[in-house]
Amino acid sequence: MSEAADQHANAHTFIGAIDQGTTSSRFLIFNSLGEVVVTHQLEFKQIYPQSGWHEHDPNDLVNSVTTCIDGAIEAFERQGHSAKDIKAVGITNQRETTLVWDVRTGEPLYNAIVWTDMRSAELVRNLKKRLGASEINQLCGLPLSTYPSGAKLLWLLENVPKVKEAYEQGNLAFGTVDTWLVYKLNGGARANVFVTDPSNASRTLFMNISSLTYDEQLLDFLRIDRKKIHLPEIVQSSHATAYGSLAVSKLRGTPITGCLGDQSAALVGQKGFTPGLAKNTYGTGCFLLYNCGPKPVISKHGLLTTVAFDFGPGKRMYALEGSIAVAGSSVKFLVDNLGFIKSSSAISALAETVEDNGGVCFVTAFSGLFAPYWVDDARGTIFGITAYTQRGHIARATLEATCFQTKAILDAMEKDSGHKLTELRVDGGMCNSDLTMQIQSDLIGIPVNRPAMRETTALGAAIAAGLAVGVWDSFDDVKNVNTEGSTIFKPLVHEKESAVQFARWEKAVQMSKGWLA
Structure with a gap:
């Protein structure tokens, strides 16, 4: 095949990217040259119950994503393409934002606490005084602060009776936004696809930064009983089957094959x-x-x-x-x-x-x-x-x-x-x-x-997904994507x-x- 013919074929191979951010959700469709073919964006409500508090409605996160997917597919089809031309979907997301839900029903037990939220400040100050505090950074790579999602979970366990009750009964599911989206987009409790990738798991205070597994010493320090809480399985950021497939939207049946926290996705996209x-x-x-x-x-x-x-x-x-x-x-x-x-x-x-x-x-x-x-x-x-x-x-x-x-x-x-x-x-x-x-x-x-094309965060999610399904075979295949201008x-x-x-x-x-x- 000539280089020109090869480029034409590449331009007609498509990957979707869900970009779930702090103030809006987006869905972008890329061809394998890294060009944006279609994008659809929707802002959602920001909730500020008190000074220093920041929340999202968990259902707003999912609904805004599915609305963006459907809007983008409509535009994509108007260009003469078919939804079947999209080989796979990648996800990139705001990272430390924390969600909890009931494993039996899949229903959220509280609003999502956003990564910027400061309500756990006093709790964190007390953690810093606890025996073993000086070892935490060495184990997980994070300082004790209000930033990681683990601090937000502790606040929920201490202050929200419904969350505490689910925990004591062994029905509490914890996840960051990637886990929540994958879970709901696969159909929720029915399919129970309950996973996270290491770039997101490394923001929780729960994962050992070297082994990429949940660390008993970290959980013991935080006084979290592993038997009472459901933590998502940690899987590769690029995987052909681990993230399931879409059970909702106009892309029903399309596999989800990549997942990266937003900043990791931007590094990959660059x-x-x-x-x-x-x-x-x-x-x-x-x-x-x-x-x-x-x-x-x-x-x-x-x-x-x-x-x-x-x-x-x-x-x-x-x-x-x-x-x-x-x-x-x-x-x-x-x-x-x-x-x-x-x-x-x-x-x-x-x-x-x-x-x-x-x-x-x-x-x-x-x-x-x-x-x-x-x-x-x-x-x-x-x-x-x-x-x-x-x-x-x-x-x-x-x-x-x-x-x-x-x-x-x-x-x-x-x-x-x-x-x-x-x-x-x-x-x-x-x-x-x-x-x-x-x-x-x-x-x-x-x-x-x-770069001329600055949608590098979404591009990173698309690259992760594309590598899992053979749109690109190696890093070398991606090096020339989005380099001009x-x-x-x-x-x-x-x-x-x-x-x-x-x-x-x-x-x-x-x-x-x-x-x-």
Whole structure:
């Protein structure tokens, strides 16, 4: 077959990707060249019962996904394709968000507690005082914080009688969003497909980071009785049969063959298959993953150790991760809460109305500070406001906040890995702003590489699914997917100037601590 004919055949091989995020669900259809053929998106309700609390209706997550699948298939068929042309579906999801349900009925017992939720702060402070607390990070790669889903489960067990009762009776099922979606999309309790992948399981506090199995020492420390709770089976991120097949929607019967937590999916979508490659996703939060190879590296500088992906023997990789709780959501805050601008897309234009931040520094610690600081009692704080300050200065300081935190994470990664990154690959909504990406490159002193097609998280899920069913046979087959039209941002500011700016940011971080009574 000629190369042109081969490309034509590839363009007519399709993979679906469910991208279940914090504020919306999407379904995308890719051809094997990595091109988006169709996409359908639907936002769903955000629930904030109290300050620092964040919930989702579990049924909204499933219903929004099935609505997106059906909407995308309708558009796909209008293009002359058939739903049968889609070989498989991959799933990528918000990770630490925690769900509990009754194994007998499949009905949720409480709203999903979202990864940003802070209600377990006091519980976590008490855990840190418990004997054995210092060993937890070595076992699971995570610090004790409100971030992992395990802390959210403990809160549910202590505060929701219905959850406690199900636990005592042995009827409690626990899962992250991937497990919940796979379970419900397969038909719920009837089919009982109850699985998770290592990239999601490594965010729970329950999984041993080396063996990829549930760890008795971790469960004992958290005082969780393994006999009273149903935990999903941990299976490979790319698997032809483990995730079952869709029992609902217009793709009924289509196999689900890939599953990755959203940040791992973005690393895969950026082709970060080998050690030393890194990506940063600028979404609701901001997540930087650095592929550190086939063995876990436990951070000494405030980073998480996570499973990047597990595609089978010889194809399991770990990552160092730095997480920023507030990135794109800080822009949304300016729109929704302060009325600065009419839409998030206008933030960059407003920031460009001024030459610099005018001395303003905005620590966007709405949910505390994540990596590499891990300060639960920090809160959002704006420093440096004077009579000179304009809206543009605050807009620029908002964008800069994410870039400063990214630099702090990269500095920590360099210390842990012993290697300086030579390029940062980027994706997510905020990276659409040329100004933000230029600020980022100036601060970190290395090029920032932005692909033309930025749906890399969904692409990663599609790659995981496609590898399981032979759409691609190896990593080499995927290397040239989505490589054309990249934009490279190179540093334009002297290193001394960026160091002065970063020192001011670090001072502001110190001053933002201690706001909780």
